[in-house]
Amino acid sequence: MDRSVLEGDPHAVLEAMAIAGYAIGASKGYIYVRAEYPIAVERLKIAIGQAREYGLLGEDIFGTGFNFDIDIRLGAGAFVCGEETALLTSIEGNRGEPRNKPPFPANKGLFQKPTIINNVETLANIPQIIMKGADWFSSMGTEDSKGTKVFALGGAINNTGLVEIPLGTTLRHIIYDIGGGIPNGRKFKAVQTGGPSGGCIPAQFLDTPIDYANLTRIGAMMGSGGMIVTDDSTCMVDFARFFLDFTVDESCGKCTPCRIGTRRLLELLNKITDGRGEPEDLDKLEELCYYIKANALCALGQTAPNPVLSTLKYFRDEYEAHVYEKRCPAGVCKNLMHYEIQPDVCRGCTACARKCPVGAISGTVKQPHTIDVNKCIKCGACIETCRFNAIVKK
Amino acid sequence: MEMINMTINGQAVQVPANYTILQAAESVGIRIPTLCYLKDVNAIGACRMCVVEVEKARSNPVACLQQVAEGMVVRTNTPALRNARKTTLELMLSNHRMDCLGCSRSTNCELQSLAQEYGCDNHKFEFGEPLKPDIDDSAIHLVRDNSKCILCRRCVAVCKHNQHCSVIGPNQRGFKTHIASAFEMDLDETACVNCGQCIAVCPTGALTEKDDTKKVWAALADPTKHVVVGPAPSVRVQLGEEFGMPIGTNVEGKMIAALRRLGFDRVFDVDNAADITIMEEGTEFIDRVKNGGKLPLITSCSPGWIKFCETYYPDFLENLSTCRSPQGMFGAMVKTYYAEKAGIDPKDIVVVSIMPCTAKKFEAARDELSTNGLRTIDVSLTTRELGKMIREAGIKFTELPDETCDPFLGMASGAGHIFGATGGVMEAALRTVYEILEGKPLENLDIHAVRGTDAIKEATVHVAGMDVNVAVTSGLENASKLLDMVRSGEKNYHFIEVMACPGGCVNGGGQPHQPGYVRNFTDLRAVRAAGLYGEDANMELRKSHENPEVKELYETFLGAPGSHKAHELLHTHYQVRPMYRD
Numbered sequence: 001m002d003r004s005v006l007e008g009d010p011h012a013v014l015e016a017m018a019i020a021g022y023a024i025g026a027s028k029g030y031i032y033v034r035a036e037y038p039i040a041v042e043r044l045k046i047a048i049g050q051a052r053e054y055g056l057l058g059e060d061i062f063g064t065g066f067n068f069d070i071d072i073r074l075g076a077g078a079f080v081c082g083e084e085t086a087l088l089t090s091i092e093g094n095r096g097e098p099r100n101k102p103p104f105p106a107n108k109g110l111f112q113k114p115t116i117i118n119n120v121e122t123l124a125n126i127p128q129i130i131m132k133g134a135d136w137f138s139s140m141g142t143e144d145s146k147g148t149k150v151f152a153l154g155g156a157i158n159n160t161g162l163v164e165i166p167l168g169t170t171l172r173h174i175i176y177d178i179g180g181g182i183p184n185g186r187k188f189k190a191v192q193t194g195g196p197s198g199g200c201i202p203a204q205f206l207d208t209p210i211d212y213a214n215l216t217r218i219g220a221m222m223g224s225g226g227m228i229v230t231d232d233s234t235c236m237v238d239f240a241r242f243f244l245d246f247t248v249d250e251s252c253g254k255c256t257p258c259r260i261g262t263r264r265l266l267e268l269l270n271k272i273t274d275g276r277g278e279p280e281d282l283d284k285l286e287e288l289c290y291y292i293k294a295n296a297l298c299a300l301g302q303t304a305p306n307p308v309l310s311t312l313k314y315f316r317d318e319y320e321a322h323v324y325e326k327r328c329p330a331g332v333c334k335n336l337m338h339y340e341i342q343p344d345v346c347r348g349c350t351a352c353a354r355k356c357p358v359g360a361i362s363g364t365v366k367q368p369h370t371i372d373v374n375k376c377i378k379c380g381a382c383i384e385t386c387r388f389n390a391i392v393k394k
Numbered sequence: 395m396e397m398i399n400m401t402i403n404g405q406a407v408q409v410p411a412n413y414t415i416l417q418a419a420e421s422v423g424i425r426i427p428t429l430c431y432l433k434d435v436n437a438i439g440a441c442r443m444c445v446v447e448v449e450k451a452r453s454n455p456v457a458c459l460q461q462v463a464e465g466m467v468v469r470t471n472t473p474a475l476r477n478a479r480k481t482t483l484e485l486m487l488s489n490h491r492m493d494c495l496g497c498s499r500s501t502n503c504e505l506q507s508l509a510q511e512y513g514c515d516n517h518k519f520e521f522g523e524p525l526k527p528d529i530d531d532s533a534i535h536l537v538r539d540n541s542k543c544i545l546c547r548r549c550v551a552v553c554k555h556n557q558h559c560s561v562i563g564p565n566q567r568g569f570k571t572h573i574a575s576a577f578e579m580d581l582d583e584t585a586c587v588n589c590g591q592c593i594a595v596c597p598t599g600a601l602t603e604k605d606d607t608k609k610v611w612a613a614l615a616d617p618t619k620h621v622v623v624g625p626a627p628s629v630r631v632q633l634g635e636e637f638g639m640p641i642g643t644n645v646e647g648k649m650i651a652a653l654r655r656l657g658f659d660r661v662f663d664v665d666n667a668a669d670i671t672i673m674e675e676g677t678e679f680i681d682r683v684k685n686g687g688k689l690p691l692i693t694s695c696s697p698g699w700i701k702f703c704e705t706y707y708p709d710f711l712e713n714l715s716t717c718r719s720p721q722g723m724f725g726a727m728v729k730t731y732y733a734e735k736a737g738i739d740p741k742d743i744v745v746v747s748i749m750p751c752t753a754k755k756f757e758a759a760r761d762e763l764s765t766n767g768l769r770t771i772d773v774s775l776t777t778r779e780l781g782k783m784i785r786e787a788g789i790k791f792t793e794l795p796d797e798t799c800d801p802f803l804g805m806a807s808g809a810g811h812i813f814g815a816t817g818g819v820m821e822a823a824l825r826t827v828y829e830i831l832e833g834k835p836l837e838n839l840d841i842h843a844v845r846g847t848d849a850i851k852e853a854t855v856h857v858a859g860m861d862v863n864v865a866v867t868s869g870l871e872n873a874s875k876l877l878d879m880v881r882s883g884e885k886n887y888h889f890i891e892v893m894a895c896p897g898g899c900v901n902g903g904g905q906p907h908q909p910g911y912v913r914n915f916t917d918l919r920a921v922r923a924a925g926l927y928g929e930d931a932n933m934e935l936r937k938s939h940e941n942p943e944v945k946e947l948y949e950t951f952l953g954a955p956g957s958h959k960a961h962e963l964l965h966t967h968y969q970v971r972p973m974y975r976d
Contacts, residue, residue, distance in 0.1 A: 078567070095564065100439040100459050253545065253564065253571030254440045260485040260519070263569040267521040284518075291481045294454060294474075295442045302453075 001150035001225050002120035004162050006033065006040035009124065010047035014070060016126035018057065021068040024116055028069060031120075032087050035074040044072055079196075079250035083298045084117045086252065097254045098298035121150060121225075141167040145211035155192075155228040158183050172206040175229060186231035190314065194223025196243040196250075197303035199310030200236070219310045221303065235332035236315040237322055241269040243307040251300065258301030261292040265308060275335040277323035286312060331393030334378050338394055341382075343368035345390035352382035352391065400466040415446055415457035415468055420915055426470050427479060427508055429546050429597055431458035433914045434896075436551035436595075441544070442482050443508070446470050454478075480512040488519035489569075490598070491527065491541035497599040498782070504597035504909045505544060528572070532580035534759060535588045535604055535752040535903075540572045543600035549573060549592035556896055557870040558706070561586045573600075585705045585973045589698035589870070589894045590752030590776075590903015597910060603752050603903075607783050609773045613744040614657040621744045622732070623653050624664040624724045624803070628750035628814030628899040629777050631925035635906040636781030637791040642921035644929050647796020652784050653748075654797060660732075663799045664747060665806030667724035668813040668822070670947065671695065672938035674717045674964050676826040677955040679889060683860070688712045690865075690880065690887040693819050694966075695719040697757035698894030698903070702870050704971040707877050713890075716965040718770075720813065721747045721754055722763050724803070725770030726963045731951045732802055740768055747774045750814065750902035753894065762966045776904025805943040808839075808930030815923035816868035816898030817844035817851060820891040824855055824864070826939045831858040839936050845927070847897050847919050850876050852887075864889045869896035898923065 005013065017029040033041055048070055051057040059067045073091050080086050081096040088110045090096040109115025125147060129137045138146045145167040151174065154160050158180030165174065171191060175181065182188050190200040193210075199220035201208070208214050212222050230239060244266045253259045268285050271277055289305035289312075296302045312319060321327045328336035341352070341361070346368040353361040353369055360376040363369030371382070371391075383391045396411040402419055409418040419426050430441040439456040446457045449467035457470070469475070487509060494500045509516070528540040547564065550573060554560040561584040565574045575584045593601045613621045630646040639645065653661045679691050694700055694715040703710055718726065724747065729740040747754060751774075757763060758771035775783075784791055799805065809822035821841045829835045843853035844864065849872040855862045865887045867876045873892045879885040895902045897919025908918060930936060938944065952960045 080567075095567075100456060102460075248568060251568035253566075253568045254438070256440070256442050256482050256485055256544075259545070259569055259571065260489050261481075264485065264488065264519045264521060271521065288481070291478060295445055295478050295482065297439060297442065 001152055001162060003034075003037050003040050004150065005120050005124045006031075006037065007043055010040075010044050011051065012124040012127055013120055014047055014051050014057065016123035017070055018061070018068045019126055019130065020116060020118070020123070022066055024114070026116075027067045028071070030071050030073050030091055030110070032073045032075060032081070032091060035076065041072060041074065048072070078252070079246075080252040080298070080300050083300055086298065087117065088115065095252070097252045098300075100297065142209060142211040142214075144213040149210075149222070149225055151225045151227050153179050153227050153229070156182050156186060156231040156234070157229040167211045168209040170207050170209050171201065174210070174227070175206070179229070182229065182231050184231075186233060189230045189232050189234055190236065190311075192220075192228040192230065192239070192243075192307070193226065194221035194303075194306070195226040195228075196246045197221055197299065197306060198223045198226070199306045200230070200239070200314065201310075202314040219306075219313060221306060233330055233332070235273075235328050235330035236311040236318050237269065237328075238273055238330075238332050240307040240311045241266065241273055244269055244304065247300065247304040251304075252298075255295075255297035255301060257292045257296040258298075258304065261288060261296070262301065262304045264288060265292070265305065269308070272319065272322050273328075273333045273336070275322070275326050275333070277326075279323060282312075282319055282323060337378070338373045339371050339376055339378060339382065340392055340394050341369050341371055342390050342392060345388055347388055347390070349387075351387070352385050355381050355385040357381060398462055398464040398466075400462050400464070400468065402468045403470055409462060411462065411464075413462050415448075415455070415460050415462055415466075415470075416444060416914070418462050419457065419468075419470055424470055425911055426457045427511070428458055428910050428914070429504060429508070429544065430548065431914065432548050432551070432595055432910055435556060436546070436548045438547060438551075441486075441546055443479055445475060445478055447472055447475060476512065479508075480514055483509050483512055483514045484516075484518045486544045487514060487516050488521075489525070490544065491525040491539070492516060493542065493599070497542070498602050498605070499599035499907070502907050502909075503599060506598075507909070530574070530581055531604065532582035533586060533588065533604075534582075535590060535755040536581065536593060537602050537604055538573070538581065539600055539602075540574075542598050543573055544598055545571060545573070546597060547573075548595040548597065549601060552591045552595050555871060557587070557589055557591055557894070558874045559585060559587060559589075559702070559870065562592065579974070583975045585971070587698045587701040587705065587870070587894065588753040588756040588903075589702075591895060592903075593752060594901070594903050594905055594907070595913075603776050603778060604755065605779065605782075606755065606773050606775055607779050607786075610746055610775060610783065613746070613772070618742060619744045620659045620736075620738050620742050621657070621746060622660045622662060622728050623658040623746045623748065624662045624667065624721075624728075625649055625653070625748040625780075626664045626720070626750055626814065626899065627668060627811050627818070627926060628902060628905075628922065629748050629780070630929075631814065631900060631922045632750055632777045632905050633781060633791075635908070636778070636784070639792065641908070641912070641916060641918060642923075642925040644925040645791075646929070647798070648791060648794040650799055651794040651797040652780075652789050652791055655789050655794075656783055656787055658746070660800045661797075662724070662728070662732075662803040663806050663810075664720045664724045665810035665813065666799075666803050666941070666943060667720040667727065668695075668810035668819075669807050669938035669941045669944045670723050670727070670964065671717055671720050671813075671819075672809060672822050672826050673944060673948070673955040674723070674960060675715050676823050676830065676938075678715055678717060679823065679827055680830065681956065683862075683888065690890045691715055692889075693891045695813065695819060696753070696892060696894045696899075697751070697760075698753035699870070699873065699892045700968060701753065701756065701971065702873070702894060703892075704968055705973060706874070708970040709881070710877060711968050711970065714968060716961075716967065718763065718964055718966045719754075719757065721749065721757065721771055721774065722966060723964045725758075725763075725772075726765040727803055727947065729765050729768055729770065730963055731947060734951075735802060740766070744772045745770070747771050748777065748780045749774050750777050750899045750904045751895075752776060752903035754904075760966075762968070765963060777906055778904060781906065802943060805935075805941060807938050807941045808933040808936035809938045810941070811933075812926050812930050814899045814926050815845070816847070816893050816919070817841075817866045817891065818898065818923075818926065819893075820844045820864055820866050820889065822938055823889070823891075825937045828855065828857050829937065829939065835937070840931070844891075845923075847917065847923075862889065863887045864891070866891045868893040868898050870894055872896070900926070
């Protein structure tokens with residue numbers, strides 16, 4: 001979302017920053033951008049060069065005596081540097097670790113000076129609002145959230161990509177009308193908004209108009225606008241584990257709850273998806289989640305438990321199946337499922353036996369074949385090969 | 395200071411407006427637990443132990459950083475908060491090698507104390523393999539075991555902000571974060587000056603001094619060895635803390651009694667050597683002033699400072715006094731003067747120093763510090779190691795009678811005793827230098843201008859028609875600021891005293907551990923220094939040059955201060971050190 005703005009309309013951001021600088025009396029602005037976005041960086045450099053040429057950045061802009069210039073700072077691969085105080089600390093040349101607030105950046109920010117820090121997408125709205133007026137902007141959106149938002153649609157959805165829509169649009173409209181629905185005839189299960197910091201939203205909320213308040217109310221989060229759609233082939237426990245894996249990797253390590261707590265959450269989820277889950281693990285998981293939310297130093301830690309808490313809330317039956325029945329209902333967690341050839345469907349064509357990389361399938365021609373579960377590595381080659389859909393995950 | 399009204403745990407209190415919640419609570423008898431917070435060193439709100447509930451706040455702030463405000467309503471120990479702290483501790487414990495029974499910090503460990511207070515379940519979050527030791531013992535003074543580190547960052551902070559060295563820091567991120575040096579270099583390969591402040595501030599057993607007590611036990615048990623010990627000035631106002639006595643109690647008499655009962659053949663006093671240092675350095679100073687020598691003269695008793703100068707400020711090497719530190723002079727006199735007097739072969743003498751310092755271990759091993767080819771100081775122990783030996787020997791320290799040192803190298807003046815406090819060396823030197831130049835003593839031997847815990851202290855002493863400008867600083871960050879001003883010409887001094895540790899040796903790297911909740915509210919530097927100044931004030935003998943043992947030493951052995959023999963045995967030289975070893 002932000003990348004598309006920087007790549008597609010960098011001048012909107014530059015103009016907004018100059019306006020912001022003018023508003024607070026700042027003469028210097030910084031754009032902190034991931035080094036993994038080289039095209040955005042390149043185009044920003046071009047745009048800044050152009051703006052300086054035109055006298056829109058630099059000294060004495062439009063002869064008003066107002067000086068404002070912008071520098072680019074590249075990230076070094078840390079998700080946590082998206083947290084505002086960690087970002088400022090990173091620009092200062094230090095480890096990207098968040099600071100306690102207060103003091104807030106507006107009082108003591110970059111190099112301990114009063115600083116305002118805003119997201120690219122937020123800034124990109126500014127020039128238009130100034131040009132067309134607040135009423136124009138407010139005519140879009142909901143009571144709580146005005147204007148538009150860019151969403152990144154991904155996952156089990158036909159049309160992936162970026163979409164900018166007025167806030168208040170329903171999830172159903174985005175997923176089915178804009179997104180084109182779920183591919184391969186599968187069923188919608190949940191949509192994850194806000195990435196690793198967000199929560200998942202099950203089908204019962206599809207008609208919720210999206211805005212900041214509503215998403216928070218149903219246990220999710222707007223975040224950067226990420227929207228990952230899952231279908232009935234997704235294991236929600238594994239899904240939560242996937243996000244935690246990311247968070248644990250990206251934790252800065254400064255505070256105890258996030259550094260050690262999220263790691264222990266991940267270990268608990270691994271335990272559960274490995275088939276070693278014990279009854280008390282679910283309570284431990286939940287309690288640890290609430291502890292981390294309440295005590296972590298920054299939003300990375302405070303929101304890291306959200307995927308776990310929201311999947312526990314709406315898909316607790318899946319967690320319980322993993323723990324009590326040692327079964328993965330979606331057939332994803334390898335240790336909790338096995339492949340089975342249905343004898344009444346199998347034609348004995350031997351195609352799967354020939355494809356199996358470990359020789360786990362045996363049987364005589366024209367007779368139902370069987371899979372030796374001890375040899376099976378669950379690679380799925382047999383399922384892909386079978387023309388008769390005789391192999392199922394159980 | 396403006397006062398504000400607030401409520402803590404239902405109790406209405408009035409506190410200064412610039413207090414943090416932590417300070418406000420402490421002032422009304424409530425101790426909020428802390429681990430990472432250390433006053434004047436580390437204020438980063440990382441450990442999350444001191445979380446408190448503040449009415450109407452969006453989230454629970456940390457008491458160590460959150461400033462109070464008019465009408466603030468705070469709760470410090472609700473069930474939810476206690477549970478949160480318990481969980482924080484249990485998470486730390488899950489990543490902490492459980493070595494309590496043998497760990498040198500057992501019964502004096504901040505993590506252990508809090509875990510016990512909160513009734514923690516050690517094993518609640520232990521999901522992985524048991525931790526193995528993760529050791530760097532490359533440096534001569536220190537052992538780091540990252541398997542015991544709770545990542546409070548106090549060590550990083552003291553090294554960076556207070557000591558100007560910044561040789562350790564957090565490497566990698568997240569769960570893999572660990573404290574180490576750049577590029578995972580051994581500590582020994584970095585520009586660490588061995589000051590040991592990191593050890594002094596560590597709340598657990600992650601950082602400890604290298605245990606040299608085994609060497610001393612071996613020497614004491616060896617009938618062929620004549621084992622001589624000399625404690626430093628600061629030890630006598632620190633050692634009592636190892637036995638639960640109030641901070642700063644001067645336990646000189648018991649210390650000597652304990653050393654004797656440990657089996658040392660002779661118990662001398664490095665404070666005596668401090669008086670010798672004043673004779674040499676005072677002479678050196680007068681010589682430089684009269685004969686256009688390099689000024690400002692800078693003291694050289696602090697080996698952490700010396701190594702810092704050699705590494706970071708080598709352009710000041712010629713300013714350093716060539717005098718050895720008191721430890722260096724002590725060992726030299728034991729192995730020459732005393733050996734002669736006692737008729738003992740110096741090769742059979744083992745000299746042990748007890749120091750509030752870890753850099754003394756480095757200094758004792760310096761080639762430049764040898765005496766006639768022998769180690770001047772064979773083993774340097776910290777105050778902590780001495781405490782350990784006394785406990786292991788079963789000596790009931792608090793019940794000991796007061797004893798005095800053995801003759802020849804045991805008597806010290808008050809000037810020698812105050813060496814342990816920042817400004818003490820300068821004051822001792824001025825008492826002697828003034829009298830030598832003026833021919834009469836200072837009217838007031840108490841030179842308050844150089845006392846106290848300010849970062850940089852200045853004074854001008856009018857002596858022999860000259861205005862002598864002196865400066866005193868402690869803590870290497872302060873030293874660096876002072877030297878920058880001298881370098882730039884902003885300041886002009888004749889004589890500078892530098893001590894590596896903030897507050898002087900009384901706050902040295904070898905001091906008894908005091909937990910954060912003591913250090914955050916008691917100025918250890920001031921309290922311990924008071925123990926030394928108090929002893930000095932009550933003495934008849936307060937000037938180094940009046941010390942009869944020192945007079946006898948010069949008359950019968952060395953000749954005069956600055957003599958050829960004195961230079962041979964009591965002086966040293968320095969070297970430029972690279973920041974990083976190849």
